[in-house]
Amino acid sequence: xxxxxxxxxxxxxxxxxxxxxxxxxxxxxxxxxxxxxxxxxxxxxxxxxxxxxxxxxxxxxxxxxxxxxxxxxxxxxxxxxxxxxxxxxxxxxxxxxxxxxxxxxxxxxxxxxxxxxxxxxxxxxxxxxxxxxxxxxxxxxxxxxxxxxxxxxxxxxx
Amino acid sequence: xxxxxxxxxxxxxxxxxxxxxxxxxxxxxxxxxxxxxxxxxxxxxxxxxxxxxxxxxxxxxxxxxxxxxxxxxxxxxxxxxxxxxxxxxxxxxxxxxxxxxxxxxxxxxxxxxxxxxxxxxxxxxxxxxxxxxxxxxxxxxxxxxxxxxxxxxxxxxx
Numbered sequence: 053x054x055x056x057x058x059x060x061x062x063x064x065x066x067x068x069x070x071x072x073x074x075x076x077x078x079x080x081x082x083x084x085x086x087x088x089x090x091x092x093x094x095x096x097x098x099x100x101x102x103x104x105x106x107x108x109x110x111x112x113x114x115x116x117x118x119x120x121x122x123x124x125x126x127x128x129x130x131x132x133x134x135x136x137x138x139x140x141x142x143x144x145x146x147x148x149x150x151x152x153x154x155x156x157x158x159x160x161x162x163x164x165x166x167x168x169x170x171x172x173x174x175x176x177x178x179x180x181x182x183x184x185x186x187x188x189x190x191x192x193x194x195x196x197x198x199x200x201x202x203x204x205x206x207x208x209x210x
Numbered sequence: 211x212x213x214x215x216x217x218x219x220x221x222x223x224x225x226x227x228x229x230x231x232x233x234x235x236x237x238x239x240x241x242x243x244x245x246x247x248x249x250x251x252x253x254x255x256x257x258x259x260x261x262x263x264x265x266x267x268x269x270x271x272x273x274x275x276x277x278x279x280x281x282x283x284x285x286x287x288x289x290x291x292x293x294x295x296x297x298x299x300x301x302x303x304x305x306x307x308x309x310x311x312x313x314x315x316x317x318x319x320x321x322x323x324x325x326x327x328x329x330x331x332x333x334x335x336x337x338x339x340x341x342x343x344x345x346x347x348x349x350x351x352x353x354x355x356x357x358x359x360x361x362x363x364x365x366x367x368x
Contacts, residue, residue, distance in 0.1 A: 098365040139297040164334045165358045172326035176319050200323045205363045207256040 072134060075124050079141050085109050086145065087152045090170070094156045103170040104198055106149075110174065111191035114181075118190075122182045146171045173197040230292060233282055237299050243267050244303065245310050248328070252314045261328040262356055264307075268332065269349035272339075276348075280340045304329045331355040 089109035093102030114121065128134040149167035158166065177197035181190045247267035251260030272279065286292040307325035316324065335355035339348045 100363055100365050136294040136298060139301055140294060143297055161334050161338060161355065161358050162362060164337075165330060165355065166362045168326075168330035168334060169359065169362055172323065172330060176322045176326060179322075180319060197319065197323065200319050201327065202363045204320060204324045204327055205258055205360045207258050 072131075072137075075127060075134065076137060076141065082110065082113065083141075083145050083148055085113055086170075086174075087148050090149060091152050091156065094153070099153060099158060099162070099166045100169070100198070100202075103166065103173065104195065106170065107173060107177070107194035107198065108191055111189065111194055114190050118182065121178075122184075125182050142171055142175065145174075169201055173201055176200075230289075230295075233285060233292065234295060234299065240268065240271065241303050241306055243271055244328075244332075245306050248307060249310050249314065252311070257311060257316060257320070257324045258327070258356070258360075261324065261331065262353065264328065265331060265335070265352035265356065266349055269347065269352055272348050276340065279336075280342075283340050300329055300333065303332075327359055331359055334358075 086106045086109065090102045090106035093105030097105065128138050146164075146167045149170055150164045153163035153166055154160070173194060174197070177190065177194040180186055180193045180197075181188075186193070244264045244267065248260045248264035251263030255263065286296050304322075304325045307328055308322045311321035311324050312318065331352060332355070335348065335352040338344055338351045338355075339346075344351070
């Protein structure tokens with residue numbers, strides 16, 4: 053039994069070069085899914101609504117991962133290096149999104165600004181989703197984030 | 211003469227614990243100025259217009275620093291550790307801004323979303339301002355950033 057646990061541990065660490073790697077193992081999947089869903093949304097919708105399509109896709113991806121996400125966040129917040137890596141992940145996501153928007157005919161600076169809006173909605177929506185007392189679904193909170201951004205920028209806020 | 215240069219170098223490094231420190235020496239000043247100007251703007255304007263007040267203040271601060279900013283950016287982009295530090299600086303700026311907005315009666319998530327909008331406008335406007343061929347002033351580019359964000363979120367874009 054002890055040996056089996058040890059083997060499991062070895063297999064685990066063979067997959068993830070360092071023990072923190074597992075915390076970022078899904079980053080590529082997240083980025084690909086978000087960017088692909090936004091690109092699909094752009095076929096028939098304005099950029100802001102394409103972001104909503106992307107955020108819906110992420111909400112499905114994360115649907116049954118709330119407890120993992122909460123534990124992951126606690127580990128990341130406690131470690132400066134991991135916080136840096138999380139920021140890099142989001143900056144990379146923003147750049148990939150801006151790139152895709154550009155390839156769909158959206159000029160700069162609108163492409164970069166739209167990407168930043170998408171990341172802002174995701175970041176704030178995600179933080180609320182993993183908050184201790186929160187039990188609403190991610191899709192609802194992401195829509196609230198986007199609506200909140202619309203309200204802020206239209207001056208209908210505060 | 212050689213000795214004087216050496217002394218100057220020593221004085222320089224006594225001020226800045228490592229040689230990269232000088233690249234971030236103005237971060238605290240930037241954050242204080244931005245947050246204070248936004249807080250003043252909030253006395254008489256909606257949050258989105260208070261962000262414009264903050265961005266105007268930053269534009270004055272940076273007015274004669276475009277060449278330094280371009281060189282600084284080149285150094286930062288070439289070094290992963292410095293890129294991380296730059297991202298942390300912006301995340302800290304966003305948190306400080308959200309905190310100030312909260313203390314001026316703006317509830318969450320509006321405070322965090324407004325702060326993210328401000329950082330997005332600053333980030334994109336700053337990148338354009340230091341672009342090689344750009345000669346318009348920072349204030350104009352920051353206003354274009356904010357206007358671009360309004361256009362994106364209102365669906366008047368793409």
